Amino acid sequence: MSSDITPKIDPTPDSEKQDLKDRINKAVTTQKRPTVTVLSSLLSIEDELGYIPDEAISIVAEYNNSTINEVWGVASFYPNFRFDPPSKNTVEVCWGPSCHLVGATDVIKAVLDELELDGEGDTIDKIATFKFNTCLGACPQAPVMSINHRMYGKISAKQAKSHILELRKNINGSDK
Amino acid sequence: MSSYETLKELAESRWSELTKGSAPWIKIGMSMCCGQASGAYETLGEIKEVLNSLSIEANVSEVGCLGICYASPVVDILLPNKHRAVYGNVTPDLVHDLVDRCLVKGKIPKKNLLGVENLGTNNLQGLPDFNELPQIKLQNRIALRNAGHIDPKDIYQYIARGGYLGLNRALTDLKPEDVIEEIKSSGLRGRGGAAFPTGVKWSFMTRGEKPKYILCNCEEGDPGAFNDKSILESDPYTTIEGMAIAAYATGSTNGIIFIRHGHDGPIDATEDAIKQAYEVGLLGKNILGSDFSFDLEVSLTGESYVAGEETALMEAVEGKRSMPRARPPFPAAYGVWGRPSTINNVKSLSYAPSILEHGSDWFSSIGVNKSTGTAIICLSGNIKYPGLYEVPMGLTIGDVIDNIGGGVPNGRKLKMLQTGGPLGGVLSSDSLEIRLDFDEMREAGAILGSGGIIVADDRTCAVDLTRVLVAFCQFESCGKCFPCRLGTTNLLEIVERMSSNKARLGDVELMKQIGQTMQAGSLCGHGQLGFNPIESAMKHFKEDWSACVDEGKCLTGSCNKPHFTPINTRPFAEAPIKNTVPIQIANQVGEKNE
Ligand SMILES: Cc1cc2nc3c(=O)[nH]c(=O)nc-3n(C[C@H](O)[C@H](O)[C@H](O)COP(=O)(O)O)c2cc1C
Ligand code: FES
Numbered sequence: 001m002s003s004d005i006t007p008k009i010d011p012t013p014d015s016e017k018q019d020l021k022d023r024i025n026k027a028v029t030t031q032k033r034p035t036v037t038v039l040s041s042l043l044s045i046e047d048e049l050g051y052i053p054d055e056a057i058s059i060v061a062e063y064n065n066s067t068i069n070e071v072w073g074v075a076s077f078y079p080n081f082r083f084d085p086p087s088k089n090t091v092e093v094c095w096g097p098s099c100h101l102v103g104a105t106d107v108i109k110a111v112l113d114e115l116e117l118d119g120e121g122d123t124i125d126k127i128a129t130f131k132f133n134t135c136l137g138a139c140p141q142a143p144v145m146s147i148n149h150r151m152y153g154k155i156s157a158k159q160a161k162s163h164i165l166e167l168r169k170n171i172n173g174s175d176k
Numbered sequence: 177m178s179s180y181e182t183l184k185e186l187a188e189s190r191w192s193e194l195t196k197g198s199a200p201w202i203k204i205g206m207s208m209c210c211g212q213a214s215g216a217y218e219t220l221g222e223i224k225e226v227l228n229s230l231s232i233e234a235n236v237s238e239v240g241c242l243g244i245c246y247a248s249p250v251v252d253i254l255l256p257n258k259h260r261a262v263y264g265n266v267t268p269d270l271v272h273d274l275v276d277r278c279l280v281k282g283k284i285p286k287k288n289l290l291g292v293e294n295l296g297t298n299n300l301q302g303l304p305d306f307n308e309l310p311q312i313k314l315q316n317r318i319a320l321r322n323a324g325h326i327d328p329k330d331i332y333q334y335i336a337r338g339g340y341l342g343l344n345r346a347l348t349d350l351k352p353e354d355v356i357e358e359i360k361s362s363g364l365r366g367r368g369g370a371a372f373p374t375g376v377k378w379s380f381m382t383r384g385e386k387p388k389y390i391l392c393n394c395e396e397g398d399p400g401a402f403n404d405k406s407i408l409e410s411d412p413y414t415t416i417e418g419m420a421i422a423a424y425a426t427g428s429t430n431g432i433i434f435i436r437h438g439h440d441g442p443i444d445a446t447e448d449a450i451k452q453a454y455e456v457g458l459l460g461k462n463i464l465g466s467d468f469s470f471d472l473e474v475s476l477t478g479e480s481y482v483a484g485e486e487t488a489l490m491e492a493v494e495g496k497r498s499m500p501r502a503r504p505p506f507p508a509a510y511g512v513w514g515r516p517s518t519i520n521n522v523k524s525l526s527y528a529p530s531i532l533e534h535g536s537d538w539f540s541s542i543g544v545n546k547s548t549g550t551a552i553i554c555l556s557g558n559i560k561y562p563g564l565y566e567v568p569m570g571l572t573i574g575d576v577i578d579n580i581g582g583g584v585p586n587g588r589k590l591k592m593l594q595t596g597g598p599l600g601g602v603l604s605s606d607s608l609e610i611r612l613d614f615d616e617m618r619e620a621g622a623i624l625g626s627g628g629i630i631v632a633d634d635r636t637c638a639v640d641l642t643r644v645l646v647a648f649c650q651f652e653s654c655g656k657c658f659p660c661r662l663g664t665t666n667l668l669e670i671v672e673r674m675s676s677n678k679a680r681l682g683d684v685e686l687m688k689q690i691g692q693t694m695q696a697g698s699l700c701g702h703g704q705l706g707f708n709p710i711e712s713a714m715k716h717f718k719e720d721w722s723a724c725v726d727e728g729k730c731l732t733g734s735c736n737k738p739h740f741t742p743i744n745t746r747p748f749a750e751a752p753i754k755n756t757v758p759i760q761i762a763n764q765v766g767e768k769n770e
Contacts (some may be wrong), residue, residue, distance in 0.1 A: 033474060077497040096648070
């Protein structure tokens with residue numbers, strides 16, 4: 001059963017689709033924690049794939065004896081989830097009050113400029129996804145940013161810029 | 177299954193190997209609040225490498241937070257029977273020299289030295305005493321007694337330092353009613369925000385049939401608060417023992433510790449600790465040979481502040497949207513999966529082992545009035561020594577800021593204090609005399625809440641700080657009650673206008689009306705208290721507001737900086753259009769029988 005009612009042209013080859021389904025199934029059926037719910041299944045898929053593909057919704061619904069609409073309800077509620085494949089890297093900057101007071105605004109501006117973005121989202125070249133974070137839990141080290149979940153504290157706008165530049169350099173290097 | 181005595185014996189022999197043996201013990205603070213963001217990983221890697229290259233035999237442990245986050249990365253070097261020397265801001269380039277001088281040449285270099293402690297015969301004259309640092313001396317660590325001292329991955333270190341004495345006493349000498357009595361007379365009040373007496377809460381649970389649940393709340397979405405995460409990361413055992421005590425007292429069979437997805441430090445530490453506790457028979461069937469059994473697991477939530485509210489948390493445990501339920505029925509009657517449940521904050525539960533170990537009189541002798549025990553303060557913002565400080569209740573806010581925090585840096589003046597999370601109030605610099613006491617703080621129009629104190633200096637406009645707090649409340653409204661969903665959004669629009677010097681006539685009046693509606697018409701504290709930041713800031717900082725609102729000119733200029741806040745906010749979040757499904761089709765798939 002597909003969750004789509006309007007046909008659309010899907011360029012993904014069948015073998016890749018099957019591969020994706022297998023990964024989703026594996027993520028849902030081999031969860032680490034004993035209590036399995038709609039939310040835990042979605043988190044497990046997000047950990048595995050970095051996003052919630054359309055196919056996942058009905059799999060989660062079936063596995064948890066729930067409905068497609070309920071699963072969408074949960075998936076759309078928590079900002080953890082995204083619905084298209086993520087960029088290669090995630091950049092987060094904290095905008096919580098502790099960070100705000102010691103210069104988070106300048107850091108955010110520098111990072112956005114460097115990524116050529118004007119808010120949350122993916123860069124055009126899909127190198128990075130930018131997210132705001134309400135508190136990274138390292139307030140004594142404010143202002144704080146994280147790149148792929150590695151935190152950097154007490155950063156200036158200049159340091160933030162150079163972190164992004166370095167990220168770009170590493171990616172370009174590894175692509176060659 | 178092992179008896180407490182055999183565990184204790186094993187633990188003590190291991191502990192004396194570490195503290196009395198011949199090899200030095202090097203501890204590096206790695207918790208989220210200090211280590212990770214300050215580059216402790218690099219320091220740790222360098223230490224291991226240098227030890228290797230100099231062929232020095234030493235025990236190296238990754239530990240939690242000593243409270244002095246400002247000095248991280250902190251390296252704590254213990255030479256058995258000699259001394260302990262604590263170094264701060266140890267960046268990788270300093271490591272080689274430090275290790276060489278401390279461990280090869282037997283010196284105590286003064287560079288980056290925070291202080292020493294005498295453990296034997298060494299002559300330490302002229303060196304600062306670590307325990308005399310105000311940041312250490314003014315603390316009275318109960319819930320954090322082991323933080324930074326033990327390896328959170330080794331349950332025996334916890335037992336060696338007196339762990340499980342409390343539970344053992346409960347299981348051998350006390351009936352469940354006695355445990356509740358002990359907690360009641362200690363005066364312990366909930367540290368999650370509402371300050372409800374913990375013993376009284378537990379007593380609601382004595383009725384009702386099994387299975388019953390104990391839930392531990394480590395959602396901790398408040399920006400500026402990190403104490404719950406730090407406890408679980410530094411010493412998860414004290415929370416686990418506390419939960420076992422609570423379960424014994426309330427007749428609960430199951431426990432769930434609830435942590436936000438993505439906070440890997442606390443999650444990993446807690447799960448590892450639970451695994452170890454099962455292995456040695458401190459969780460599971462017939463704990464310590466008694467007929468008391470208790471199962472414990474970790475459950476993760478998505479990013480949601482309201483998930484910290486007790487009934488919303490139960491919805492999240494069940495895997496749904498974290499939206500609060502109407503009360504009554506209260507959790508003790510109808511909790512998670514409809515079972516009787518009690519929910520407590522990490523800090524509240526972490527006090528229980530010490531209370532049972534030392535008795536309720538000991539605990540109630542600390543603190544003032546009806547606020548017994550300690551306050552676990554997360555100090556951050558414009559402050560010289562930000563950190564995690566556990567201090568006795570009754571200390572004044574001024575003591576914390578000036579004596580421990582070292583005051584506001586760069587010659588600036590203290591202007592605002594934001595306490596107890598974004599829903600708590602904003603206080604002015606007149607409030608330094610207020611004591612850390614649940615009731616005294618409430619009277620002053622603020623809350624102690626989760627223990628966060630954020631300090632702002634005179635470069636920040638009150639309207640600017642309020643805007644950030646309101647933006648947070650708007651972003652995190654779960655959207656269930658429309659006064660909160662629309663109210664926070666309207667409030668943010670108005671405050672945005674004010675801080676862009678575009679306020680309209682009647683805006684202040686409008687804000688007040690919205691605030692009243694939110695308070696009257698919301699199910700949970702998020703909407704009920706959502707107007708608090710604006711109301712208190714308007715009360716204490718009239719000039720800032722009148723400059724921004726009436727004159728259209730910000731006094732400090734901080735409002736004029738660019739504003740960045742997330743746009744895709746939860747109250748209006750929706751599934752991508754292409755995926756909505758007619759209800760009949762949806763029902764065919766899961767065939768859920770309601
Ligand atoms: C919007 C909102 C958010 C809350 N967030 C938390 C939280 O993150 N952690 C917490 O322990 N309590 C939080 N609470 C308070 C809980 O509802 C509950 O009172 C508390 O967990 C009870 O524990 P205690 O009795 O040990 O204080 C929150 C309450 C509200 C209204
Ligand atoms: S407020 Fe930025 S890390 Fe907590």
